[in-house]
Amino acid sequence: MRSAKQEPIARKTSEGRRCSAAPDGVTIVRNVSILQPRNVMSATDRIARIIVNLALDQTFDYRVPEDLAGKVQVGSKVTIPFGKSSRDGYVVALLETSEFDNLKEVQAVVGDRPLIPEKLLALGQWIADYYCCSREQATHALLPSVVRGGRVSPKKQKFVRLADDIDVATALEKLGTRAPRQADVLRLLARNNNVSLANLEKAAKVTESPIRALEEKKYIVIEDQVQARNPNASVAVLPTQTLPLNEEQADALQMVADSVAKDRRDVILLYGVTSSGKTEVYLQAIQAGLDRGEESIVLVPEIALTPQTIEQFRGRFGDVVSILHSHLSDGERYDEWTRINEGSVKIAIGARSAVFAPFRNLGLIVVDEEHEPSYKQDRLPRYNARDIAVMRGQFENVTVVLGTATPALESMYNVERGKYRVARLNKRADDALMPTMEIVDMAEVAMKEGRPQIFSRRLINALQNVLEEGEQAMLFLNRRGYATHMQCLKCGFTAGCDDCTVRFTYHRQIDRLVCHMCGETRTAPQTCPECNDDNIKYSGLGTEKLAGAVKGILPHARVLRMDSDTMTRKNSYREALTAFRAGDYDILVGTQMIAKGLHFPNVTLVGIVFADLTLNLPDFRAGERTFQLLVQVAGRAGRGELPGHVIVQTYTPFHPALLSAVKQDYDEFYENEIDARRLLSFPPCAHLLLAQFRGEQEQAVASTADDFFRFLTAHLPDSVRMTPPIPCAILKKRGSFHYQILFTTDRIVSLSRYIKQVLGKFKKPKDILISIDVDPMSVL
Numbered sequence: 001m002r003s004a005k006q007e008p009i010a011r012k013t014s015e016g017r018r019c020s021a022a023p024d025g026v027t028i029v030r031n032v033s034i035l036q037p038r039n040v041m042s043a044t045d046r047i048a049r050i051i052v053n054l055a056l057d058q059t060f061d062y063r064v065p066e067d068l069a070g071k072v073q074v075g076s077k078v079t080i081p082f083g084k085s086s087r088d089g090y091v092v093a094l095l096e097t098s099e100f101d102n103l104k105e106v107q108a109v110v111g112d113r114p115l116i117p118e119k120l121l122a123l124g125q126w127i128a129d130y131y132c133c134s135r136e137q138a139t140h141a142l143l144p145s146v147v148r149g150g151r152v153s154p155k156k157q158k159f160v161r162l163a164d165d166i167d168v169a170t171a172l173e174k175l176g177t178r179a180p181r182q183a184d185v186l187r188l189l190a191r192n193n194n195v196s197l198a199n200l201e202k203a204a205k206v207t208e209s210p211i212r213a214l215e216e217k218k219y220i221v222i223e224d225q226v227q228a229r230n231p232n233a234s235v236a237v238l239p240t241q242t243l244p245l246n247e248e249q250a251d252a253l254q255m256v257a258d259s260v261a262k263d264r265r266d267v268i269l270l271y272g273v274t275s276s277g278k279t280e281v282y283l284q285a286i287q288a289g290l291d292r293g294e295e296s297i298v299l300v301p302e303i304a305l306t307p308q309t310i311e312q313f314r315g316r317f318g319d320v321v322s323i324l325h326s327h328l329s330d331g332e333r334y335d336e337w338t339r340i341n342e343g344s345v346k347i348a349i350g351a352r353s354a355v356f357a358p359f360r361n362l363g364l365i366v367v368d369e370e371h372e373p374s375y376k377q378d379r380l381p382r383y384n385a386r387d388i389a390v391m392r393g394q395f396e397n398v399t400v401v402l403g404t405a406t407p408a409l410e411s412m413y414n415v416e417r418g419k420y421r422v423a424r425l426n427k428r429a430d431d432a433l434m435p436t437m438e439i440v441d442m443a444e445v446a447m448k449e450g451r452p453q454i455f456s457r458r459l460i461n462a463l464q465n466v467l468e469e470g471e472q473a474m475l476f477l478n479r480r481g482y483a484t485h486m487q488c489l490k491c492g493f494t495a496g497c498d499d500c501t502v503r504f505t506y507h508r509q510i511d512r513l514v515c516h517m518c519g520e521t522r523t524a525p526q527t528c529p530e531c532n533d534d535n536i537k538y539s540g541l542g543t544e545k546l547a548g549a550v551k552g553i554l555p556h557a558r559v560l561r562m563d564s565d566t567m568t569r570k571n572s573y574r575e576a577l578t579a580f581r582a583g584d585y586d587i588l589v590g591t592q593m594i595a596k597g598l599h600f601p602n603v604t605l606v607g608i609v610f611a612d613l614t615l616n617l618p619d620f621r622a623g624e625r626t627f628q629l630l631v632q633v634a635g636r637a638g639r640g641e642l643p644g645h646v647i648v649q650t651y652t653p654f655h656p657a658l659l660s661a662v663k664q665d666y667d668e669f670y671e672n673e674i675d676a677r678r679l680l681s682f683p684p685c686a687h688l689l690l691a692q693f694r695g696e697q698e699q700a701v702a703s704t705a706d707d708f709f710r711f712l713t714a715h716l717p718d719s720v721r722m723t724p725p726i727p728c729a730i731l732k733k734r735g736s737f738h739y740q741i742l743f744t745t746d747r748i749v750s751l752s753r754y755i756k757q758v759l760g761k762f763k764k765p766k767d768i769l770i771s772i773d774v775d776p777m778s779v780l
Contacts, residue, residue, distance in 0.1 A: 046063055047061055047064065047096065048063075048091045048106055050090065050092065051090050051135055051136060052080070052082060053088050053140075054082075055136055057134040059092060059093075061095070061100055062078075063106070064094075065106065068108075071109045072091060074092065074114065075090065075091060076090070076109055076114045076115070077089070077090055077110040077111060078106050078107070079106070079107045079109075080104070081107060086107060092121050113341070115341065119395050119396050123392055124142050125138065126395075127381050129752065130748070132756045132774055133380050138381055141353075141356065141383065144333055144337050146330045147334060152334040154226045156226055156227065158197040158222055159197065160197055160200050160211060160221070160222050161194040162219070162220055162221075163218055163220055171186060179210065179213070185200065185206060188200065197222065229329070229335045231327075237311050240312070240316050243280050245281070246277070246429060248423075248425045248426065252270055253285060255421060256288075257285075257288065260288070260363065265393065265398060265399040266399060266420070266421050267390055267421070268422070269370075269404075269412070270403040270404070271404060271405075271422055271423070272403070272425025273427065273434060274428075274434075275428045275635060276427065281403075281425075283312070285364055285366075286298070286347060286364060286366075290347075292363060294362065295347065295359040295360075295363060296347050296364040297354060297357050297359070298347065298348070299351070299354055299366065299389060300349060300351065301351065301368075301374045301375065302352070302374055313347065313349055317346075317347055320346045321348075322337075322339050322340050322350075322357075324348060324354045325350055325351055327570055337357075337358075352374070352375055355389050355392065364401065365393055365400045367389050367403065368404075369404055369596055370407070371404050371408040372596075373621075373625070376775075402420070405631060405632065405635060409674060410683060412670055413685075414684075432638060432639065432640070433638060433643055433644075435644030435646050437645075437648060438645075438648065438662070439650060440459065454545075454549050454609065455553065462647060463553075463554060463587065466604060467556070469604075471604045472600060473586070473588070473605040474587070474603055474605070474633075475546060475588070475589045475590075476591075476592075476594065476606065476608050477541065477589070477610055478592050479541065479610075480544065480564060480565050481507050482507055482538065483505070483539055484506075485503040485505070486506055488528035488531060488535065488536055488537075489536070490533040490535050497518060498520075500730065500732055504522075508544055508545070509544060517734070518734045518735075546589050546609060547559050547561040550587055557587050558585045558587070559585065559586070559587045559589060561590065562591070563590055564591070573593075577598065596632055598636055600640075601641070603636055603639065604643065604644050605637060605646075606633055607647050608647070610649060611630060612650055615655060615657065620683075623673060624673060626657045627666075631666075633646075656669070657669060660672070686746055687748035687774075688743065688774075688779070689748065689751055689755065689774050690740055690741075691740060691742075692740045692770070692772075693739045693740070693768060693769070693770055694738045694739075697737070697767075698731075698732075700765055700767070700768060702725065702739055704770075705739040707762075707764075708762060708764075711762060716754075719745055719746060719747060720747075720751055721743065722741060723743075725739050726739065730780070740779075756772075
């Protein structure tokens with residue numbers, strides 16, 4: 001073993017140029033070569049370059065013994081001697097020679113085929129470069145933890161089948177009446193061969209003994225067979241047929257087809273209003289790919305990966321679809337990933353990490369709800385799955401479709417600059433009308449009523465009308481719990497978490513105070529912990545209180561609440577949505593989990609109870625997120641034959657983002673917002689890099705941040721702007737204090753590489769952690 005020079009897996013040359021479809025500021029190289037490897041080792045390839053499961057950010061060369069020649073391939077997981085022990089690693093290149101002598105040998109190959117396709121390894125190197133992380137961290141992101149860890153294996157079960165050369169009639173004659181139970185087993189197998197041992201025992205009403213006796217007579221074979229853990233086995237899905245497209249949908253599908261036919265495929269922004277039929281365009285584009293023998297990936301935000309979404313794809317494509325999401329068990333996740341890696345499925349649908357599905361003949365990547373912040377990973381490597389999809393499309397020459405009713409400013413900015421193409425769907429697919437929207441000024445309501453109100457009279461009347469007409473309504477509040485804080489009215493004490501600088505939220509159903517930052521809970525006190533007075537007030541609003549308030553004003557209404565407090569079981573989400581769709585409930589109250597991916601034709605009213613929640617955050621994306629959320633929630637109304645209406649309750653009725661949302665005018669919102677971003681040099685007009693420092697002692701964290709700032713001040717080029725260290729908006733989280741430095745630049749790759757080099761040299765206390773977030777979704 002010798003360390004290889006830290007030469008990038010994907011070499012960049014001086015001829016490297018900016019890719020027309022890459023995210024802004026990203027440079028890649030055409031005709032990328034991974035150290036000139038071959039996928040399968042030739043007679044002269046005797047060196048494997050391996051990345052080890054250690055945070056060393058470098059590769060090591062190993063000799064491949066003759067008995068493993070042909071088995072070691074690029075992307076293979078291997079076991080190697082490392083120091084005084086053995087470790088696992090991944091082959092990133094196969095070489096004919098090494099600059100080092102006396103190399104150690106690869107000990108074993110894990111699995112029957114490579115775990116990481118060759119082109120994904122090149123993408124992993126780009127991730128390490130762009131997102132300022134080690135190559136090991138980037139490589140780990142390419143594989144699910146259950147695959148990396150090796151703790152989960154295929155599920156095997158004993159099956160029984162007839163021997164190949166058996167004559168059943170002759171065997172039954174020999175058994176005669178002397179072994180009636182053995183004869184019964186044989187007759188069952190003759191009718192239904194290859195049955196699990198457990199089911200055979202049950203069907204024949206026998207123990208294992210007569211079955212083993214048949215095995216000894218060589219009449220049958222008992223063998224282990226792999227059984228897939230299918231998460232959808234108990235869910236029946238009705239097959240669906242291709243739907244006719246309207247003119248706008250047909251044009252969008254043709255744009256995808258034109259891209260596929262080109263030598264260099266495009267990134268296409270499919271910008272369509274809610275219920276405009278974007279999913280049908282996806283489905284038909286995927287079918288065209290299947291007809292060409294190509295595979296497809298569909299990314300959906302975890303919160304929008306609803307049973308309805310899954311049923312749409314399984315109903316159209318059946319068993320060639322693999323579903324990847326957080327509710328799968330480790331065994332189910334392992335089996336779904338294995339089906340993809342072995343080529344037994346052609347379509348992968350899942351949340352963020354599904355972008356790394358190990359397809360070898362990928363033709364299309366769809367990113368639904370591409371504007372969603374949940375596509376951004378919150379731990380190393382902190383990648384954005386939307387941008388990874390774009391880059392994978394470039395590495396593998398794949399068409400990428402970004403679908404949304406509210407495009408991210410970055411995506412529309414790339415359309416404006418000619419990097420992406422755009423297909424617009426301006427009307428709903430079934431010619432249904434867009435919902436009407438109105439704003440209610442809750443400050444004015446509070447003045448009339450003498451105090452703040454949960455519901456305006458306008459919203460109450462609308463809800464009553466919905467119930468009278470036998471229709472359904474949805475009420476949206478993006479905050480769970482009952483009350484946002486507990487306060488003693490005598491001494492002013494407010495209950496807050498000891499490990500976080502946030503107040504406890506009161507959850508009435510369990511009668512506990514809960515920290516929504518770290519999860520700490522404690523029993524709600526009956527008296528003040530400071531002065532022992534019992535005059536305690538719970539104020540603020542969450543979905544638990546909202547659902548109770550609805551029942552208070554509409555006692556006969558059937559109310560269903562959906563938030564992370566109520567949707568705790570594996571199938572609770574599916575069961576709740578099925579019940580609401582069936583009409584078992586009149587009003588659905590929920591957080592953002594009800595905002596996307598749902599289609600209820602009988603919903604005619606949507607009430608947005610407190611639109612100011614995201615608008616008042618001290619973050620440059622606050623207006624954008626508010627606009628997107630309001631338009632998306634509003635899109636749940638009027639999706640059937642009945643017209644829809646949306647009531648937006650707010651204390652800031654004249655905010656530009658709210659006014660644009662009520663008019664459902666994205667172009668107006670974009671023009672206003674992009675001007676502000678350009679003026680302030682915020683994304684997408686520039687790139688941000690956020691360095692965060694955390695530790696248990698605030699003074700040590702602040703001091704380390706100051707040292708880092710001073711270290712960089714003398715070396716950063718003029719093209720990079722850097723703020724002095726400041727405490728984060730939430731200073732203390734999970735027992736650690738947080739400070740941050742924000743960088744602004746037009747050359748993010750260069751800055752990321754430089755910061756990565758500095759981190760390798762910068763001396764910091766061992767108990768202080770520094771994390772880097774490139775293109776952060778928030779600076780809070």
